[in-house]
């Protein structure tokens with residue numbers, strides 16, 4: 259089924275309902291939203307975009323992000339959402355790897371991208387070429403997209419330093435939606451879904467849930483996450499629902515405390531994407547009450563592994579913080595969602611009993627088709643039908659899963675994954691850097707921050723500021739180290755492999 263069908267359905271059922279908002283202002287109702295997407299779809303088809311073609315979106319949250327996605331799906335093409343915070347060189351890699359024929363971007367990136375990714379047509383969404391794409395011709399009929407066709411190619415950073423393209427299908431998306439309604443929240447027509455986190459990721463995937471019930475889609479005027487702006491929107495729009503990384507929740511709670519705001523106008527905050535500390539969720543519930551639900555997912559099984567329901571939060575609050583069972587559950591990531599099976603596997607792939615720590619694996623219709631043009635990586639990730647997440651955890655007798663560590667070295671800062679290898683490779687291109695190894699350091703605000711352990715070339719000098727400026731020419735701003743540790747050599751084992759564990763000890767000295 260074509261994912262654009264839900265917009266068409268909403269436009270038929272509720273044409274006059276306000277659909278797209280910029281801040282508290284209505285931009286388009288459902289009929290208008292569908293018509294704008296249809297007009298762009300007609301223009302895209304006329305300009306030669308065919309079913310199966312990849313079209314990249316590389317710009318920050320705005321209402322036209324949703325319009326562009328819907329237009330691309332309508333004609334059977336594939337959306338490649340690129341995190342707007344990535345460096346142009348990183349975006350160019352994704353365009354090249356995915357074979358994108360077209361990329362919508364903004365004026366900030368358009369110039370550089372055009373020279374870095376000559377194969378793709380680059381269109382500035384604020385320029386005349388974008389406006390000219392909207393056609394007067396009738397909207398093309400929905401392309402007959404199949405359940406296992408590619409609709410969303412999601413690039414996730416890999417341990418090898420190069421991002422991999424996760425292939426998502428309508429079947430994956432439908433499973434995510436069904437699981438959301440079953441395990442997370444019963445979304446309703448009166449809801450106002452706020453795109454506070456990047457639309458290229460989980461927040462964008464959740465558009466479907468609110469299209470199905472004909473709710474309001476709110477893009478904050480700032481285009482990003484601003485706690486005061488969200489609290490103001492709650493007062494104006496009511497029934498706000500949004501996905502937020504734990505860092506955002508912490509910031510929002512701090513801002514609410516400062517204003518004496520108790521969560522009025524907020525209906526549901528779904529948190530996930532990185533570890534939430536028990537103290538922080540308790541703090542959040544003391545301020546906002548029972549407005550929370552948690553999901554644990556990853557790009558390869560989008561938003562769908564486990565969930566800690568709103569009811570589980572309510573039970574924990576009612577039981578009191580001294581109740582051990584409920585506290586343990588509140589510190590967990592909840593139970594397997596309805597759309598998938600979750601297992602904890604031992605080193606020989608055997609299923610481990612309750613209480614034992616192993617690698618978390620997922621099976622079912624939420625799991626991706628594989629990695630785009632990377633059968634080797636797909637074979638490593640999906641073995642005997644189970645997606646190996648790289649996360650370590652243990653399940654209790656009742657099925658509540660607690661995450662322990664990650665088998666991968668990924669650093670999660672502000673809910674965004676940063677793979678050390680990417681940062682290490684950027685540092686190593688500086689002539690003064692002989693060796694570099696990157697680790698995460700626990701941080702009360704960001705969850706973790708990037709720390710670089712650097713060994714300089716003999717006789718060379720370089721200050722943190724210089725390496726910082728160098729990183730800015732190579733990788734996204736948010737990935738660069740927040741701190742540097744200067745070493746004479748990196749600790750290594752007998753095989754010469756850098757001992758990250760030892761570095762994690764050093765980074766805090």
Ligand code: AMP
Nearest residue numbers: 530531532533553554555556557649675
């Ligand atoms: P991504 O593929 O970018 O969505 O990142 C997925 C990774 O984020 C997972 O493999 C986990 O390591 C982490 N993650 C996602 N949700 C949670 C959660 N609720 N608690 C802790 N870590 C999480």
